[in-house]
Amino acid sequence: MxxxxxxxxxxxxxxxxxxxxxxxxxxxxxxERPSTRFEGWGTALAWFADVSGGWPDAERRRLADLFYGKDGLGWTIARYNIGGGNAGDTPAYLRPGGAVPGFWRRPEGATGRDWWRPEDPAMWDWSQDARQRWWLDAIRDRVKAPIFEAFSNSPPYFMTVSGRVSGAEKGTDDNLQPGQEAPFAAYLARVVDELQKRHRIAFRTLSPVNEPNTDYWFAANKQEGSHWSPARQAAMIDASDAALKARGLATVVAAPDETNAHLFLTDWAAYPAATRARIGQLNVHSYGAIHQTGVRDVARASGIRLWMSENDAPLNGDPEAIDGMASPLAFAEHVVLDLKRLEPAAWVFWQAVEDWSAKDGKPGSNWGLVKADLAAAPSAPHRIVITRKYWAMAQFSRYVRPGYRLVPVDDLDTVGALxxxxxxxxxxxxxxxxxxxxxxxxxxxxxxxxxxxxxxxxxxxxxxxxxxxxxxxxxxxx
Incomplete structure (x- = not known):
């Protein structure tokens, strides 16, 4: 053409x-083949949304406009985190925003972890997670055709081995209790169903595991997470697909949301053919640059849409600097290479807003596109500042729009879209x-x-x- x-x-x-x-x-x-139709850009909402959704209306609306407004980045995608939730009497230890509440309600006087009866309406609490849910409405009202994905970092505490949503005692051990795949999948599918109705949105996909085959997640960690061996991943994918279909939902399973392409290929190789057939979208993170074309080929051969579903790429060791160019350049180069090697249908940022990190004489880092005081009280000033990395993202998301097609360019520093x-x-x-x-x-x-x-x-x-x-x-x- x-x-x-x-x-x-x-x-x-x-x-x-x-x-x-x-x-x-x-x-x-x-x-010789159709080029990738690009669907857009976006972010995961946890954890910054759990914090900022409770801020004064002017502040949270400003943030929503910066990312999803017509004069902002023009994002169209959001990944909503379905929280697992620790027991109410667990001492607070998760990072700001990391304690995303679950939608269960433990009956008064209940002890142990075998009290859950999902068929009992009294055991559900749909008032939970109001702050992150504010963002669902804000995005729906700003984007003509938003794409929502629900994802999980951990089962609720009462389904885990350790009793904590941050992982098993050892980061290499699975934390979902054996045989709990179906109850956990039913929990996720019910939340998807309810939130769709309550917020007048559609979750196109549900991702039940996150960075599963890693040693990141252990009980003393500061965020929700859970290790899943490839066999347990497959069982959870199967259960999630069954739970969504049992509720008559159009939502399909996205997997495996692995931390990098290398581990993605390890997971995929271990899935039975029947499990692979139940996956409606392939998700991979790009915290690593090897074997990305292998993931591209899996998606192409399988005929399954591929997302780069999580990344933030500040330059390692670069001190926190609002106007510095070192991290924006590293970030932009990373995006170019992801688009060229993975050829994904979407590129999704991790945390659009990050806490100020240069504290107590430490240099900090350049995670996030906007810096704000996430630890401040909801009514306190939050010192919201746009970084140069935000403008680096604008170079992509304002111009490579949904419906454009990625086209090959014979230059490592350039990505093209038609x-x-x-x-x-x-x-x-x-x-x-x-x-x-x-x-x-x-x-x-x-x-x-x-x-x-x-x-x-x-x-x-x-x-x-x-x-x-x-x-x-x-x-x-x-």
């Missing part, structure tokens, strides 16, 4: 040098180096460039020179 398109990167020996070396970069639309009508081509180029790059674009297209660097925040600029240490989005129209 658009033929063969080439443009050149003229790389100068310095930003003002007269001699240049041209590097030809070619866009080659794939003709509008449905074929008349708009978007390229996001990351220049992490110390010399400017002059982009020589083809004739017949009008071009505008948007730039984020040390002095621009997703701002339109003239010309096609990408400065050192910057992220440029080129919008070509014909």
């Amino acid at each position: 658009i033929g063969r398109l080439a443009f050149a990167l003229a790389v100068a020996t310095s930003p003002v040098a007269t001699e240049t070396r041209e590097v030809v970069v070619t866009l080659r639309p794939a003709v 509008a449905p009508d074929g008349r708009t081509l978007v390229m996001v180029h990351v220049n992490p180096g110390l010399v400017a790059r002059r982009l020589v674009l083809p004739k017949g297209w009008s071009t505008r460039m948007i730039l984020t660097d040390a002095s621009h925040n997703a701002a339109p600029v003239t010309g096609t020179v990408v400065p050192p240490r910057s992220i440029a989005t080129l919008v070509l129209r014909r």
Whole structure:
């Protein structure tokens, strides 16, 4: 449709040098297979939503507009965390926002962990998790066609081996009690059903396990989590599919939400064919860069939609810096390579809002797109600040829109996407180096460039020179 398109990167020996070396970069639309139709960008709501959903209306509305508003990042996807919930008498030990409540109600006087009777309406409490649920309504009201996914980090405490939602005593041990797959799946499906009705939304997918085949989750940890061996993952996938169908829901199972492509392939290889057939969406996180094309090939061969369902990529060791470019560049380069290697239908951020981390003389880190005081009381000032990484994300999400198709580009620093009508081509180029790059674009297209660097925040600029240490989005129209 658009033929063969080439443009050149003229790389100068310095930003003002007269001699240049041209590097030809070619866009080659794939003709042997359809290119990936992109569905959009978004974030997981836990844990920041559990905190910020209880803030004054002006603050929480500002955050919702920053991420899902028409003048914000233009996100269309949200992952809602169905909390497991510790026992009410468990001393608080989870991080701010990490104690996501469950929807169960323990009868007064009940002891032990065998009291749960899900068929008894008195054992459900639908007033729980009001703060995170505020975000469901906020996103529904801002996005024309939002895509919601429900995901779980841990079963409720009374279904676990350790009695805690943060994991077993050892991080390599499964924490769901044997034989509890069906009750846990029924719990998740009931929550999906109820919240859909109460918030007038649709959960397209349910992810019952999260980063399962890792040693991250142990009882003394500060967040909900649970280890799942591949065999137990398969059993949980089977049970979740059955529970959703028993309730007559259109929601399908997403799995395995593994932490990286390497472990994803290990999990997938161990699933029986019947379990694989019950998965409606493949989810993988990108906390690791090896074997990503292997996951792409699994999705392609299986005919199952693939999401990059969680990542945040600040530069390791980079001290907290609101306007610094080191972490935004690392993040943008990571996104480019994820899109090129995984070819996912969506790219979903982890926590859009993170706590201020430079404290007590420690340098902190650059997780999150917006910084805020998550530990402050709901009515206190929360010092909400937009970081440069937010603008790095804007370079992608404002221009590579739902319905665009990812197209191959023969340049490691550039990702391309084509509008449905074929008349708009978007390229996001990351220049992490110390010399400017002059982009020589083809004739017949009008071009505008948007730039984020040390002095621009997703701002339109003239010309096609990408400065050192910057992220440029080129919008070509014909």
